[in-house]
Amino acid sequence: METAAELANAGIQTPAYVLFDQLTRDQLKGADLAQLAAGVLAALRVETFFSMDECSSIMTALQSCEMGSYDEQVVRPRIAKLGPAVYDFYLEGALSDAYWEHAAESTETRRRLLDGRDPLQRAWDLIGAAWGSAVRPATVGQKPLFAGMIREINNGARMHFDEVVRELPGTFDETPVCQLAFNCHLEMPAQGGEAVVFRRRWNPEDEQHRDGYGYSRSLVENSPRVSVRAETGDAVLFDPRNYHRVEPNAAAGRRATLSFFLGVMADGTLTAWS
Template sequence: MTTPTISAPPVPVLFDCETADRLTADQLTRLAQGSLGSLRIRNFFSAEQCTEIMRSLQTCPMGSYDEQLVQPRIAKLGPAAYDFYGQGRLREEYWDHAAQSARTRSTLLHGADPLTAALDTIRDAWGEAVLPASSGGKEMFAGMIREINHGARMHFDEVVREFTGILDQQPIAQLAFNCHLSTPAGGGEAVAYRRRWSPHDEDHRQGYGYDPALVAHEPRVSVRAALGDAVLFDPRNYHLVRPVHGGGRRVTLSFFIAVTARGPIFAWS
């Protein structure tokens, strides 16, 4: 007697890019649980808001990540935890830089803070408060403004793995938020891969990033945002930014979101 062959149904990849006109709690939940690869919210900021922020930025000096580690250069306003982490904590100079940067950004949108506008929209979608993440009882900086014109190497961002104990909160998921204040004629796509870091990946490290061959056969999503669009994804997955071409600048308001087991969500950069 021949035993019949039973074929299992295909397992869905669940790593698509979704485009929508407004942000919802369901979308954030699916990003956090890994059943959505990336999310693009059209016109998160209006063209007028983006123009005003970019106009105000003309008089703001921009720093950069440590250029001995991060090449090509990525200009930015505001500190990243990455810049000031040492011996299990944030170095003291982080707090002065955070306060100064927050003051500078706080008037860029018709005398108001574009970060406040972004967090208010996320709060309304989530249905709970969106609060600053904290470290050692002190509120952390959120809301860098970054200019990535020459691309960013493939890397991952995972605060609980890279900076153990730095957050007072206990995130169960980490999301990245980038609202596009200026967009180039071509290029600048954000590409996310359905692949997390593994210890043997350190054999393939290239500076602050990793060899793209690690993800050559992994599912991926690529998003090229229009002016004012917000793009969200899980940065614990490997991701990169393609170089700009054809002229123009790729400038974003950027921060991370910590989703915890209950209640508010928290933001930092």
Template sequence: MAETVVDQDISSNASPIFTLFDSETADELTRDHILRLAVGVLGAVRIRGFSSPEECAAIMEGLDRREFGEYDQNLIFPPIAKIGPAAYDYYGAHTLTDAYWQDADEARRLRSKLYGGNDPMDVAVARVARGWGGEVEPARSRGREMFAGMIREIANGAKLHFDEIVREFPGIVDETPASFLTLNWYLSMPEEGGETRVYRRRWRPADEIHRDGYGYDEKVVEDEPVAVASPQTGDVVIFDSRNLHAVNAIGGEGRRVSLSFFLGVTGRGPLQIWS
């Protein structure tokens, strides 16, 4: 049920104004979900059972034999463990360096055998393409296919932040998407905590006075509508990454591990993916 922002006088001819920023749960991803997220009339969508518990257990068993790296703690703290490069790791170079492409190849190699000798990213892309009803293709940088499908473990939460590659790393993608979404496929979730909070609020230049490391003080989203997604193992959550968002720390037993990538909705029609 949509929530009204303000009460309307019943004698007024004014139309009610709706936030249209709920968190929705569904059993199957559809094109409509992606489009409503892209145009900003849905806060977040959780797809239950994107994968089975058995699939997740098999992938996690493969991950137990792999060593995680992490983001540079000078930039990202509390630490977040990961397998695979993010384009954001290379801001300082103003381009995707040789190290990026080498790290991407190594991550694909490590990931390629995680799921019964196969790459779980192939499973994710196929299921997203089925829901979208169209092509899903890698984004390109200077003609080369960018890496997509980082595996991350977030135990201590993530600060309030936004992700928008064309604003934070201008010129790095060859084709500017019309909208930017984040997809997280949860291979493992803890007993408590680990929720994602997405606010109906995008970055503003004045927010820089509230910067806290890579993120922002949560006072910038006071009184803003929020969509909260509480996934379970095997679920997917998708939201517009330009909206300020944060991750709660985990509690109880278990790990919060996801396979994550961005979805760019293009004017041509295909979805573009990168990490």
């Protein structure tokens, strides 16, 4: 399906309301986050959210860190990562003890990557300044969850969705009213690595089209979509409750991101987790 810009170029009149489009800014604005949370925007790209020097420092420091991965029997192709995903440690309505151990170790490693400082705190400071209140970690049993995973997705990620209230029901101490995904691109290949977001959310019958963590592309073949190409330093935000995927790299280079979820709470504050 065409975007509003494509329809306008073709001389087709569109309604006054905003269609499923992406927006590019040179700095993060709270009003744009609000539009994204409300579903008016498909995706928000913030240029040079981190400077090239900051990205280079993080990637250089990362060379001495041991990266793990998602369960390779479920997540294919392999996605390397630093830090735990809360969903991977969720069992019978609770988080395993191994989650908290992994979270503490990963936090200690990540908080030194930006010239001895924490790139997560840098991102939270910028988001909090735009939103008007500080970002705080989501909690389970009053314990702060890990946020700020660093992921390397070079061979693409299959189409899926992320929705904490559906996947981890009743687990968080506070339930977000909206969930956003944040990805700051620490390194990008010259081509490929786009994030593709579809205007379609999960339906129960979709489980018939599931294979591991991914879903058949046939589910979204008639859905509006945007393809967001980021450069090194750019941040991309979208609603991960919409189906989305990552295209494989089409040129040499790595696709590495600082990634976490943002929860918009009933009182208007922001929480974060990975």
